[in-house]
Structure formats: C-alpha cells, structure tokens
Amino acid sequence: MIWSRAVSFVNARVVADAGVADSVRFSSRVLAIGDRPRGGDTVVDLNGAVVLPGLVNAHDHLELNHYGRIKFRDRYENASEWSQDLAPRLAGDKAIARARAHPLIERLFIGALKNLLAGVTMVAHHNPFYPELRRTIPIRVLRRYGWAHSFYLERRPSGAYGEPGGDVAGRWRATPPGLPFFVHLAEGVDVEARSELPRLEALGCVGPNTAIVHGIAIDGGEWARVASRGAGLVWCPASNAFLFGQTAAVRQALDGGARMTIALATDSRLTGSRDLLDELRVARDGACVTPDELLRMVTSDAAALLRQPRAGRTVVGAPADLVVIPPLAPTPAASLVASERKDVGLVMIDGRPLVGDHAFASVFKARRVTPRAVTVDAAPKLMDSALVRRIAGCPIAEPGVAIA
Ligand SMILES: [Zn+2]
CATH class of the missing domain: 2.30.40.10 (Urease, subunit C, domain 1)
Structure with missing residues (x-):
C-alpha cells in the first residue's frame, strides 16, 4: 500500500x-x-x-527469550553438555517449568519484541516455522529456510512441541540451493566440537547456502576452506563467552582469502545478550573487528546470508x-x-x-x-497503540518496558 x-x-x-x-x-x-x-x-x-x-538478526530462538540466562556449570566444553544439563530441568525446575507453560504465541511475541526494541526488523528463527509466527508478530521473521539443530540433537527434541533437531545431511539435501541452511556447528572447545566441520564436509553439506552457527572450534586455517566453498558464519560472541569463555576466530575468518559472509546474531537470552545492540558491544570488545565490519554484519551481510536481497540495505x-x-x-x-x-x-x-x-x-x-506513551529503560517513547495493547495483554513482561 x-x-x-x-x-x-x-x-x-x-x-x-x-x-x-x-x-x-x-x-x-x-x-x-x-x-x-x-x-x-x-x-x-x-x-x-x-x-x-532495519537491522537483521541472523540467529535467535524466539520462544526462548523470557527465561533469563541459564547454565549449571561455570564453563562447558561442548554445547551438548549444556543441553544435557538443561533437559531434566525443563519439567523438574519450577521456575523453568512455569516459564515454559506460557502459550507459545506469547513466548514468540516476547522474542519478537526484544528484537524490535533494538532496531531489528528481520530475524532468522532457528527451529520450525511455527504457525503462531504468522500471527501478531511485530517484525519480519524469515519464512523460507532449511535448518537442523545440530549433530548432537539430530534425534532428540529441539522444538517447542518436541520436534527433533533433524538429520543434518538429510535436511541439508532437502533445502533448495537458493535458500539458506542453518545448523549449530562446532559449538564448543573439545575434540568432539573440532570434529564437526570435517564431518559436515565429509557429508558434502558445506556449500554456498550453508550458514554455520557458532563455529567456535573451527581454527584459522579451516576458515579459508569454509570461505572457498562460499559458506558463511553466524557469530554469537555473547553466548559463546557465557558458555565457553571464548568465541569463533572471526578475524582469521574475515582475513582468510575468499571474502566470508559473517552475520552477528544474538542467539536466545538463555545464553546470549539482551539484544542485538548489546551484542555489538560484546563483539567490539572481544574481537578485532571494526565498527564498519560490525555494521555490515547486522545489515547487508546478514541479509546476504539469509538470501534476502531487499533487507539490510537502504535503496530506492x-x-x-x-x-x-x-x-x-x-x-x-x-x-x-x-x-x-x-x-x-x-x-x-x-x-x-x-x-x-x-x-x-x-x-x-x-x-x-x-501512538501511546511508553517508557523503554526509563526513556520516554511513543509506540503503536495496537502493539501497546498486545504488550498489556501478554502474560510475560518484558523487563524495562512500561506503559505510561
Ligand atoms: Zn542457537
């Protein structure tokens, strides 16, 4: 219109x-x-x-943003250990079970609101594209994509309704080459994490539409190989630091010959930063990247990874x-x-x-x-009154947002 x-x-x-x-x-x-x-x-x-x-957040799990940060050890060696620590607590821990009992659409709404307030207008949701994402979500959510959770959750539940993480190779082959394929890979610092890139390569699943999420255990030399195949990285430094005390070798990935497409993303608040703006500062403080590189990672390069040519750029x-x-x-x-x-x-x-x-x-x-008056972290703002009604009706509160 x-x-x-x-x-x-x-x-x-x-x-x-x-x-x-x-x-x-x-x-x-x-x-x-x-x-x-x-x-x-x-x-x-x-x-x-x-x-x-509008900023592009290339990796989030929209239904997982209202629990707060959760871990059960100071440091992990592999994301599979964190996942195994969490699994029995989903029902057994009262606070987690209570947060999980909210309707999925309300949980997804809070994830979308988190992104909107930080200037994000498009997000890549990692999990099934739930029917609920078609309703009352105030930002654009990528609709056409392939995904698998990870090698360690291939047959175990990852989605809100217990959907399995999916067979990595099968899901990759089922993804049309024009669509991005996302998978958590090398999320850890141990031998297992280091083995995952060679495993993905042996399966023939590293191609121009492959978006590797995390890649912490991928070393400098390996990034040149990833880049030569045209694959990209989704970098989530705050989550990586929280779980493992280190992050991906992003400088080597940027400098490794073929130009690699790297997107900066938040992951969910279970392990990640509050929002994409906070993530930018974590990225700046933890790696040798310039503000101009960071700007591209949340606009044009993130949109390129998502195969969304009209997003992440201002053009007539x-x-x-x-x-x-x-x-x-x-x-x-x-x-x-x-x-x-x-x-x-x-x-x-x-x-x-x-x-x-x-x-x-x-x-x-x-x-x-x-418009209606609201405050965001005590700063007075105007907000679309329909969105304010949606916030007022949501059983989950977004910390820092108050209706005046
Ligand atoms: Zn993730």
Whole structure:
C-alpha cells in the first residue's frame, strides 16, 4: 500500500548503498535518497541523526527469550553438555517449568519484541516455522529456510512441541540451493566440537547456502576452506563467552582469502545478550573487528546470508524498513555500536512507525498510527497503540518496558 502523504527526513545521515546521504523520502517504500522534500511531504529535521536499514538478526530462538540466562556449570566444553544439563530441568525446575507453560504465541511475541526494541526488523528463527509466527508478530521473521539443530540433537527434541533437531545431511539435501541452511556447528572447545566441520564436509553439506552457527572450534586455517566453498558464519560472541569463555576466530575468518559472509546474531537470552545492540558491544570488545565490519554484519551481510536481497540495505524501491539512531560518535557505524535500545530514535517497517521518540510524533500522524506513551529503560517513547495493547495483554513482561 502506498500512502498519499510521503515523509522526508532531512539534515540526516542516511546510510545507503551509494554512500551517506543527507535525506531520505519514503512512503511504504523508499522513494528517494538525497533528494529535496516535495510539496505535501511530512518533513522531519533529524539534526544529524543516523538513518540505517532495519537491522537483521541472523540467529535467535524466539520462544526462548523470557527465561533469563541459564547454565549449571561455570564453563562447558561442548554445547551438548549444556543441553544435557538443561533437559531434566525443563519439567523438574519450577521456575523453568512455569516459564515454559506460557502459550507459545506469547513466548514468540516476547522474542519478537526484544528484537524490535533494538532496531531489528528481520530475524532468522532457528527451529520450525511455527504457525503462531504468522500471527501478531511485530517484525519480519524469515519464512523460507532449511535448518537442523545440530549433530548432537539430530534425534532428540529441539522444538517447542518436541520436534527433533533433524538429520543434518538429510535436511541439508532437502533445502533448495537458493535458500539458506542453518545448523549449530562446532559449538564448543573439545575434540568432539573440532570434529564437526570435517564431518559436515565429509557429508558434502558445506556449500554456498550453508550458514554455520557458532563455529567456535573451527581454527584459522579451516576458515579459508569454509570461505572457498562460499559458506558463511553466524557469530554469537555473547553466548559463546557465557558458555565457553571464548568465541569463533572471526578475524582469521574475515582475513582468510575468499571474502566470508559473517552475520552477528544474538542467539536466545538463555545464553546470549539482551539484544542485538548489546551484542555489538560484546563483539567490539572481544574481537578485532571494526565498527564498519560490525555494521555490515547486522545489515547487508546478514541479509546476504539469509538470501534476502531487499533487507539490510537502504535503496530506492525497497521496503522502508528503517531505524533512526542518535549521532553518538563521529561515524554512523560507531554510533550504532554505541547505541542502546533506549537511544533508538525510531523503528519502522514498511514505513510504518512502531516505536520511537516523541520527536517523531508527526510520522505516526502521517501514517495514521495512533501512538501511546511508553517508557523503554526509563526513556520516554511513543509506540503503536495496537502493539501497546498486545504488550498489556501478554502474560510475560518484558523487563524495562512500561506503559505510561
Ligand atoms: Zn542457537
């Protein structure tokens, strides 16, 4: 749907394919970049704020974000040990069982809300695409993908209804080459974890659509081999540090010859960071990566890994999935890495504002979205009133979000 009234952001720093522009004009789609507003536009002066494409979170388990962080040992050697520690507690631990008893759609909603508040407009959910994901989920969830949980959960339950993690080779072969295939691999630091890349290679499952999630036990030399096959990495440093005290050799993966596609992602809050913005700072502090590399890992490169050519970039004709952040640092990328969710100025999907600062009230009005006042980590915000009703009706509270 195209609205009659376009919105123009001026005096902005718009990160677009062709470079940084000072304005963007949009309805449900991006209409122009760097052009002057036209008569009848709703014009908003951004005072130097940064406009980015909506962020892309390449790995989450949307139903697992309301338990808090859980582990039963200080350090693990392999994710299979963590999984084995958790399995008997799903029914046996009262707090875990109570959190698990909420309807799946409510659990998924909290996972989607976590992402939205951090400027994420598209997420890759790792588990079955539950029918519930078609309803009342405020962000885009990748629909067409192949997945298996991991080698260690091939025949054991991984999904919300006890669905098995799936045969890795069989699932890979069943995934059309044009769709991404995600699998947790080499998630650990022991011999078993180190054996998983050679095992996946022997099965013939490392190809251009293979997205290796974690890859902690893959060493520098092996990354060149992965890159030469066109496969990519989904990097979740906060989860890796929490369970294993170390993360993937990302610098070697980036420098290993063929250019590797690497996406930064949160994983779920069971082990990961609160949200993708917090994850960016963990990534910056734990590895030699630049803000510009990190920006690509949550926009264009993440979208490339997901095979979503219209996501993760601001280009004329693409959906106006846009995020505004304050100019907290000299460059847009450094401003992103400095931003927390309370700083996020505006999040829009299809040019429709969902949550943002009061300064963007005219955008809500132009889009005929009725806003309501909320606070996010004590920062006053406006939010689509339909979304506020959804939050108010959800039996699970998102910490830090209050309806005014
Ligand atoms: Zn995961």
